[in-house]
Amino acid sequence: MSFKDLSRNQIRKLLTKESNMILENKVPSYESLEGKFQDIDEFGLYLHIPFCRQICPYCPYNKEIYQPDVAEAYTRAVKKEIDFYSGLFGDKPVTSFYIGGGTPTTMLYSGLDGILEHIYKSFNMQCDIHMESHPDDLSPDDLNTIKSLNVANLSTGVESLQDKYLEILNRPYNSEEVKAAIERAVNKGFRCFNVDFIFALPHQTYNELEQAAHKLVEMGIDQVAAYPLFYFPYTEMGESTKQGNYNILNIFKRRRMLHILEDIFYNDDKYERTSVWAFTKKGIPKYCSVTVPLYVGLGASGSSYLRDIFYVNTFNVAEYIKRLEDGRMPIALALELSENMQMAWWIYWRVYETGFKRSDFRKRFEKDFNDVYGNYIKLFSLFGLVKKDDGNEVILSDKGIFWLHALEDLFSLDYISKLWGTSKQEPWPEKVIL
Ligand SMILES: C[S@@+](CC[C@H](N)C(=O)[O-])C[C@H]1O[C@@H](n2cnc3c(N)ncnc32)[C@H](O)[C@@H]1O
Ligand code: SF4
Secondary structure (H helix, E strand, C coil), X not given: CCHHHXXXXXXXXXXXXXXXXXXXXXXXXXXXXXXXXXXXXXXXXXXXXXXXXXXXXXXXCCCEECCHHHHHHHHHHHHHHHHHHHHHHCCCEEEEEEEEECCHHHHCCCCHHHHHHHHHHHCEECCCEEEEECHHHCCHHHHHHHHHCCEEEEEEEEECCCHHHHHHCCCCCCHHHHHHHHHHHHCCCCCEEEEEEEECCCCCCHHHHHHHHHHHHHCCCCEEEEEECCCCCCCHHHHHCCCCCCCHHHHHHHHHHHHXXXXXXXXXXXXXXXXXXXXXXXXXXXXXXXXXXXXEEECCCCEEECCCEEEEECCCHHHHHHHHHCCCCXXXXXXXXXXXXXXXXXXXXXXXXXXXXXXXXXXXXXXXXXXXXXXXXXXXXXXXXXXXXCCCEEEECHHHHHHHHHHHHHHHHHHHHHHHHHHHXXXXXXXXXX
């Protein structure tokens, strides 16, 4: 066992009291889900569209090449999954809705409208739509279609504004084309328009990053989600590189680069940090994935979290469709969470969001936050990782956001690689040990 695995196991034991976490092929029954939904007041909805027009060499997400006939069958299957949940949801409000992928805009003209119509007919939707798109799907007509679907918050995977890096990432557009797409979307009047951007690219200089960040600000983008390039072992780039995600030089390079981004985005007091990797213009609602703690995921690889259970659908699109055609649920793996695991999960996401309120913890677990995690907060304050602590609200400093999240990545990147890597290879794995 490597030093990395050993430290990961020790930290997990400390936080969750569990020696390992095992997702198993034990599908929850309709009756058990009914019980879980009964005491939930509101929840979020995630819809996965697993299609792309090309497969990017770095991308860990569940996707396959878009084919119109598969998209048609997928539309029918998702509608059946919605029908399954409509009985469970009743009229409880859905307060957060995110459409991710893959590339949701591959289905702009082949089923997305039908799925959305079915969702709005079946559930008590009380929220805006947030949706991901590809820059090649942002023509004036595409943008009109996106608006006609009532998508209020849009994101697109720009990744870089420099041709050299767009080539390394094998993106199918050049810097001029992507800038024109951004300009069209910025002027389209979305509540929040987000651009995904990747930094710490191979051989990227600090100067190049600085130029790109200034350009993003100049273009008037509402929000920039800037991720360092991560290497997932089951992707083309992950397989071909010897660079690890935990290489200490890489970590310090990421920190310095993030520092450059902080300086540029905080300049003139225009943007504020809204998650580990995102900077949002002040006064604009942030673009983000599902915002409420409990959620249901629809589609192939959609995952759901309902307090003491986390479960995930099969990743395989053909199997997902077949299961639903047979009138069965497409759930592949489930993990039951002890209370300690639920609390660790809760704090994981609050760190990602850069802060939290102790009162929210009490509301959720009926326990005093300080009795459980108080000593950690004292330690973090001592190391300058906390910016504000008024006894209720804790806000992390930029230093805290980076280092605590780097620690979280020690778990999340490994868990994603194991769960997603296995699920991509086997439609119905027996179990996955995290
Ligand atoms: C689902 S994609 C975005 C939408 C669309 N499919 C596209 O490519 O434009 C989600 C985003 O995750 C980020 N991402 C994907 N793989 C990554 C990796 N290996 N390291 C860092 N960020 C990554 C990229 O910024 C990407 O735009
Ligand atoms: S980065 Fe986007 S377009 Fe590329 S494979 Fe991933 S989801 Fe598809």
